[in-house]
Amino acid sequence: MLAVLVCGFKCYIEGMSLLRWNRSILPILTGVLGVIAIWSFRTGLVNIPKTWDIEAIEKAHLDPPDTTVKVVFAPEEYYNSLPEHIIYKTYPVYAKPYEPPGYLDSLRQLEPEIVFDINKISTQEDWIKAGEQVFFWPPNASDENRVFNGDHLDSAYLAGSGDPITKDGIYPFAKYVITEKGQISYGDLSCATCHTRVTDEGTVIIGAQGNHAFDAGFGYIMEKYKIPVDVVNMGVYQLVGTPWFPDSKSLVFSRNAEELIEDLKARPLGVMSRQGMGYQLPLSVPSLIGIKDIKYLDNTGLMRHQGPADLMRYAALNQGMDMLTSYNGYIPLGIDNFTKLPTSDEWDNPFGYHPKRYSDAQLYALTQYIYSLEPPENPYQFAQELIKRGEQIFLEQGCVTCHTPPLYTSNQLTPVDGFEPPERHLENHDIFNVSVETDPRTSLTTRRGTGYYKIPSLRGVWFKGPFFHNGELATLEDIFDQRRLNDDYVPTGYKPSNVTTKAVKGHDFGMDLPTDDKAALITFLKTL
């Protein structure tokens, strides 16, 4: 803005016939411009992008690999008709054995406090702080949502689900919300629910590949409360069904409760079901730390990421709007046999989302917070010689071609087996045109499919895992274990409950390195 003002001012001055005025007016106007600039900076005046801009969404969103499949986003009028979230102050949820005595009673004494107020944002720091509130805001928190009210977080649940808690006994994947004095709501499904990692030491890494036991926890609850599978199946299908793949439906509906529970419990921490993925194709949760530099979002590179506007649109889609998107005529949350968008009264989201949307300002703030996330301090201490040797192997093995420093990704997409990039993709996208032969199903047979996988950044790989698209491999060591290519391999991460062994194929680089070289390479990777 300042540049435009200066340019306009300069042109105006150059056009003046009374140039002699320049000497007297120039310092004054320059001063005025300076004041404007400082004021703009201090008040954080930003051009907040419009989130639900269909043309922009379509431009950033990659098509499904099957070009006969049409993806149609909810119209702008519909999106704009949804009420905006009002974001209140949230409070920690404790695992029951660690909850301070009288904690909930003390919360009941508190007045509701709205913490996102655009009128109070004046600096970039304010935007980031406001974004933090959005990040932790649980969109399914409401007065009606007191099914468990945290009561399920007892010792039996923690042991049965494996859900981690902090060293202070806090359960960081959920929050208590007070929207009315005396009433506490338990809420989750915030960004933090999936992107919070509790370390072995009980500390928390915000924005990392989260390790909430989403699936195993639900499996535990399903078992404990004897929730009938028929009640769950339709919701699961809405979540992961791909209507143009007939197998998708039969896979979901052919399971009995025991099989479903067993499979849910088989998802390790860091791996979870996600809308748009496939049944038995859970997601290895991505880390958001450093995402500002990453050109594509989602493991399948579903959306281009060229700035806050794209991330806002991605967030809106992933916080509910993708469930209102028509995939070849199938709207996962649709009415009339999933063909029409529901009104607010007809809204029936099996996963707790309410008929609300974030404001553009909330989403913009969210992006600023996410962009500000920093990796934690690396606790590993390795010998410099070993790191250097590992780096040399990294270069020699050609890892650097795709995992190019300094981002340790070339920011490209690689086609999956079974998909040949059309010429227009090669021209318009950043494609490294060779498949690394990993399991293509996530990108070929799901609603998030594009025919590609994103080349992931190796930055911060020391605090990530499980690895690969569906989290089949628990550790970096497993990635370089040649045995994983064999059919008799038992995956160390997610293993579908209906198989005893399964090869984890693809990305077979560095497999035949001597043991010492592998160790050096892994050491180097853990320093990134």
Next chain:
Amino acid sequence: MKKILLIIIILMEQPGFGQSRWTVDSAYIGFQIVNAGINVKGTFNGLQSQISFNRKKLKKSGFTASVDAGSVNTGIRIRDKHLKKSEFFDIERYPVITITSIEILELEPQEFKASCVLNLKGKQESVSIPFTFQEMPEYAIMRGDFKMNRIDYQIGEKSLILSDSVAINIWLRLKEQ
């Protein structure tokens, strides 16, 4: 008689006539390129060649040799798969890489320089190959090294980490026919 004489004269003008003809007994066709500061080596196989060489009759000496572009091998299977694609060697359209000599000059005893045409990915560019030719009692060793610019042949695009220049290394053990 005149016709026979004419045929003899014409034949004598052809490269290889009256020359030593050589078959390849063993070959190494390699390349080296710097990727991210590291020298990456690779090879090609499937050499087909016609070699006529006599150091005393260089004007009538010459060779043509081709390799199978799809045989490219850098030791990393998936990288080789990528090199075969249209961005690099495009082996479906250009399965063969051919080099043909135009002229051979002697630089030093046993050291020569061949002006050649390299036909790679549909592009024909002149290259100069210094080489040695050592004749032993039972075989000869021909060895040549030269550099080429991969961008001239559209072998990949300009890259911050991959050099344009590629070193080609040829080593042949030849037997006289």
